[in-house]
Amino acid sequence: MTAAIKRPGWTRGVLGALFAGAFGFGLVIALRAISDLPLYETEQTGYPHVVVPLILAPLGFLAGFGCFDYWLRWAAGAPTIPEDHSQHGAKSWKDYFHFNTDHKVIGIQYIVTTFVFFFIGGLLAMLIRAELAQPGTQIVDAATFNSLFSTHAAIMIFLFVIPVFAGIANYVLPLMIGAPDMAFPRLNALSFWMLPLAGLLFISSFLAPGGAFDAGWTGYAPLSTGAPLGQSFFNLGVQFAGASSIATALNFLVTIITMRAPGMTFWRMPLLVWANLSTSLLVVAATPFIAGAQFMVLFDRVLHTNFFEFAAGGDVISYQHIFWFYSHPAVYIMMLPGFGIISEVISTHARKPIFGYRLMALALIGIVVLSYSVWAHHMFVAGMFSWLRVPMMITTLLIAVPTGIKIFSWLGTLYFGKIHTYSTAMLFALAFIVTFTIGGISGVMLGMVPIDIHVSDTYFIVAHIHFVLFGGSVFTIFAGIYHWFPKMTGRMYDEKLGRVHFWGTVVGTWGTFIPMHWVGMDGMPRRVADYATQFGEWNLLISVFAFMLGAAQLVFLYNMVVSWRFGPRAEANPWRANSIEWQVSSPPPIYNFDEIPRVVGGPYEFGIPGAKHAIMAGEAHEAPAKESTVVGST
Amino acid sequence: MYGRLPIVKMLAATVALTAAICAVMVPINWDGQQASTAAPKIDDLLTVMIILSAFVFSLVMVMLFYALWKFKAKPGDESDGEPIHGNTRLEVAWTLIPTIIVLFAGGYSWKVLDEIEEPVKDPLTVEVFSLQYAWSFGYPGKDMAWSEGELHVPVNRQVHFKMHAQDVIHSFWVPEWRIKKDNVPGITTTAIVTPDKVGTYQLICTELCGFGHASMRAKVVVEPPAKFREWVASLDQKVPEYLSDSLGDEESSLTPVGTGGA
Numbered sequence: 047m048t049a050a051i052k053r054p055g056w057t058r059g060v061l062g063a064l065f066a067g068a069f070g071f072g073l074v075i076a077l078r079a080i081s082d083l084p085l086y087e088t089e090q091t092g093y094p095h096v097v098v099p100l101i102l103a104p105l106g107f108l109a110g111f112g113c114f115d116y117w118l119r120w121a122a123g124a125p126t127i128p129e130d131h132s133q134h135g136a137k138s139w140k141d142y143f144h145f146n147t148d149h150k151v152i153g154i155q156y157i158v159t160t161f162v163f164f165f166i167g168g169l170l171a172m173l174i175r176a177e178l179a180q181p182g183t184q185i186v187d188a189a190t191f192n193s194l195f196s197t198h199a200a201i202m203i204f205l206f207v208i209p210v211f212a213g214i215a216n217y218v219l220p221l222m223i224g225a226p227d228m229a230f231p232r233l234n235a236l237s238f239w240m241l242p243l244a245g246l247l248f249i250s251s252f253l254a255p256g257g258a259f260d261a262g263w264t265g266y267a268p269l270s271t272g273a274p275l276g277q278s279f280f281n282l283g284v285q286f287a288g289a290s291s292i293a294t295a296l297n298f299l300v301t302i303i304t305m306r307a308p309g310m311t312f313w314r315m316p317l318l319v320w321a322n323l324s325t326s327l328l329v330v331a332a333t334p335f336i337a338g339a340q341f342m343v344l345f346d347r348v349l350h351t352n353f354f355e356f357a358a359g360g361d362v363i364s365y366q367h368i369f370w371f372y373s374h375p376a377v378y379i380m381m382l383p384g385f386g387i388i389s390e391v392i393s394t395h396a397r398k399p400i401f402g403y404r405l406m407a408l409a410l411i412g413i414v415v416l417s418y419s420v421w422a423h424h425m426f427v428a429g430m431f432s433w434l435r436v437p438m439m440i441t442t443l444l445i446a447v448p449t450g451i452k453i454f455s456w457l458g459t460l461y462f463g464k465i466h467t468y469s470t471a472m473l474f475a476l477a478f479i480v481t482f483t484i485g486g487i488s489g490v491m492l493g494m495v496p497i498d499i500h501v502s503d504t505y506f507i508v509a510h511i512h513f514v515l516f517g518g519s520v521f522t523i524f525a526g527i528y529h530w531f532p533k534m535t536g537r538m539y540d541e542k543l544g545r546v547h548f549w550g551t552v553v554g555t556w557g558t559f560i561p562m563h564w565v566g567m568d569g570m571p572r573r574v575a576d577y578a579t580q581f582g583e584w585n586l587l588i589s590v591f592a593f594m595l596g597a598a599q600l601v602f603l604y605n606m607v608v609s610w611r612f613g614p615r616a617e618a619n620p621w622r623a624n625s626i627e628w629q630v631s632s633p634p635p636i637y638n639f640d641e642i643p644r645v646v647g648g649p650y651e652f653g654i655p656g657a658k659h660a661i662m663a664g665e666a667h668e669a670p671a672k673e674s675t676v677v678g679s680t
Numbered sequence: 681m682y683g684r685l686p687i688v689k690m691l692a693a694t695v696a697l698t699a700a701i702c703a704v705m706v707p708i709n710w711d712g713q714q715a716s717t718a719a720p721k722i723d724d725l726l727t728v729m730i731i732l733s734a735f736v737f738s739l740v741m742v743m744l745f746y747a748l749w750k751f752k753a754k755p756g757d758e759s760d761g762e763p764i765h766g767n768t769r770l771e772v773a774w775t776l777i778p779t780i781i782v783l784f785a786g787g788y789s790w791k792v793l794d795e796i797e798e799p800v801k802d803p804l805t806v807e808v809f810s811l812q813y814a815w816s817f818g819y820p821g822k823d824m825a826w827s828e829g830e831l832h833v834p835v836n837r838q839v840h841f842k843m844h845a846q847d848v849i850h851s852f853w854v855p856e857w858r859i860k861k862d863n864v865p866g867i868t869t870t871a872i873v874t875p876d877k878v879g880t881y882q883l884i885c886t887e888l889c890g891f892g893h894a895s896m897r898a899k900v901v902v903e904p905p906a907k908f909r910e911w912v913a914s915l916d917q918k919v920p921e922y923l924s925d926s927l928g929d930e931e932s933s934l935t936p937v938g939t940g941g942a
Binding site for chain 1: 685710711721722725726729740744747751758760761764765771774778782783785786789793796843847848849851853855860861863864867869885886887888889890891892893894895
């Protein structure tokens with residue numbers, strides 16, 4: 047027992063959480079006692095004796111779990127523990143449940159954890175659609191319904207889409223640039239372990255008096271500043287998810303800038319690397335804004351700071367400006383890594399160089415720059431300064447240009463290629479082009495102020511965001527998971543089940559989200575548990591397709607779990623790709639490379655005799671041999 | 681090498697598909713009944729966007745499915761495609777043409793926005809009060825007459841709604857008018873509408889405002905001016921003090937583009 051307490055791990059972590067939580071609780075009670083205040087403040091926005099422990103307990107867990115051990119020893123002047131690589135690699139499934147600094151282990155931890163949240167969030171979506179299948183309220187009351195869609199969105203955005211991309215990139219990106227690991231492996235592990243804590247905060251808010259947070263994932267003040275205790279769980283969960291995101295982005299930036307293999311110039315980086323570079327630029331600058339917005343709401347709630355308290359001179363609309371200054375770039379944070387995935391998948395399976403590689407990279411940077419200047423298009427009817435609407439409309443419409451460049455360049459990549467569609471990854475990539483085009487088109491319509499005035503806050507918005515986030519981001523996530531599954535697990539997945547999942551998902555997506563456009567334009571507002579009977583039939587249809595979409599994800603789950611355990615062994619390079627991660631074994635060796643590869647050309651040189659992207663250890667260091675253009679295939 | 685592609689046929693297919701999509705989508709009345717002067721303008725803008733979008737969508741579909749049909753690898757073919765890295769003229773084209781399209785869309789939207797928010801000289805001003813979960817309305821006169829849960833306005837006269845929220849943000853939407861505006865605590869927001877069809881409609885709250893959000897509705901009656909005057913005269917309640925306090929709120933500079941701020 048004593049040993050378990052001294053050693054970083056679960057025992058010490060849980061004890062740390064309990065100790066820190068108890069300390070926070072005691073501190074609040076003691077301070078209130080000496081201030082002659084009632085010991086417990088149970089005003090629904092108050093509860094300092096719950097909020098303070100909620101801040102400290104996760105930090106206590108992280109400290110106990112070992113996330114800070116090395117740094118604390120160093121800071122305290124104690125001898126640091128020499129790196130013995132005991133925190134590297136995973137020999138059994140149990141190793142995934144420990145503090146581990148190996149980017150491949152962390153990548154898997156990220157992906158599995160985020161998919162757990164994907165299924166939790168999906169279950170909430172199923173409940174929402176069950177309630178909405180008929181007009182009237184049948185399954186949950188209106189207040190619970192508000193909690194359902196708020197937690198659904200918060201979990202899907204902060205704990206699935208954003209971090210799953212970080213997980214995929216965590217695994218793949220260092221391999222792609224020929225690096226042995228991320229630049230800051232301990233920070234990387236800390237980033238991961240903050241995520242489940244954020245999720246725990248979101249989900250445990252269902253236990254709070256007054257129910258889970260119910261002001262939407264947008265948490266607009268003053269609805270959020272006056273909401274029951276559950277809202278504070280949201281405010282704090284966002285802090286942990288946000289800190290995780292920022293730390294990972296810094297890690298990616300430093301890794302990409304400083305750790306590329308010799309010869310890998312910026313213009314030789316695969317587009318997935320470019321995509322994560324641009325995403326990280328967005329995260330480090332934008333995410334602090336949502337952290338700030340949620341802190342301000344929390345302070346208004348618990349410390350009565352009056353940032354958004356209009357009766358005390360606060361400004362209600364400023365919340366929306368701060369929130370969307372993050373949350374619009376956030377939609378690109380949720381999309382750009384997917385663009386990178388699609389580029390890798392399409393180029394590989396069409397056996398063609400990416401069409402207009404440089405313009406593709408520049409388009410990413412263009413989106414980064416423009417995305418900071420469009421946030422107020424979420425506020426065309428919000429009562430902000432009217433003159434702000436037209437410039438924000440113009441920048442919003444212009445952002446369709448770099449996005450269009452990407453769509454056309456992917457199409458151009460297909461021409462004169464040899465398109466293989468046996469892989470589910472390629473199917474999802476192609477379907478992504480179609481659904482994302484629809485999502486982009488409805489986005490352009492929403493960018494136009496007069497149309498937005500009518501459809502803002504209706505089901506048209508719900509349709510649009512699901513077309514870009516589900517038909518867009520989630521399709522790219524599936525493409526990425528299928529594409530790198532053999533690399534990550536060393537096994538092949540079942541393409542037949544992959545196709546079942548693919549068609550179920552595509553048909554489910556269209557059937558669920560296309561009719562939402564129609565009911566929205568026709569007058570159905572969003573975020574309602576009950577609606578006019580005229581929309582009943584469409585909603586029933588939407589719900590039926592939504593259940594089908596949900597069922598299709600179970601096929602995916604089965605395929606992944608069973609293939610990981612029993613699938614046939616994967617070769618090093620089953621897709622005959624060029625980038626470096628495919629030139630090492632599947633799964634890659636523990637330190638990635640015996641010898642750092644030397645990059646000698648672009649990543650997509652398909653069809654050029656003798657062209658090579660990288661020379662791996664053991665290969666001839668002379669001019670590339672001309673017998674093979676497909677490195678690593680046997 | 682792109683000369684090898686049947687460009688003319690592909691364009692023809694794109695135009696045909698565009699026409700087919702438009703034939704289905706343009707006649708449908710997506711936004712429902714029109715009952716304000718803004719409604720046909722916004723719906724026309726939507727129609728233009730449907731046509732443009734149908735073209736863009738058709739172009740992408742034709743490009744995609746032609747490639748899938750023409751360049752699909754034969755079973756067992758393990759060779760690579762042609763090493764084409766790009767085509768500057770094509771890349772310039774698909775940068776510039778979409779830029780022109782979206783700038784056109786932006787300009788057209790701006791024009792429509794200016795038209796629908798163009799104020800007239802003597803509009804009717806109606807105060808809108810919202811609180812969880814009810815709407816009420818104040819009408820001009822010596823003592824501001826007040827109605828709860830039912831809004832009356834005269835037909836064919838521009839109405840300026842001055843909106844006040846008491847607790848959280850609510851949003852004022854009458855779908856048939858195509859007009860929506862948030863009611864924000866602490867400030868006064870304005871929406872301009874000219875109802876042009878007599879009838880009964882529904883005012884819907886579209887900003888999440890709590891558990892009663894879905895049922896926060898009010899009846900809207902558009903009637904001839906004489907009947908409207910009669911109705912206002914029949915109101916026997918004045919705006920209560922807890923609401924009239926918000927009348928002095930700072931006006932947000934919400935007046936339409938081109939007419940200056942507060």
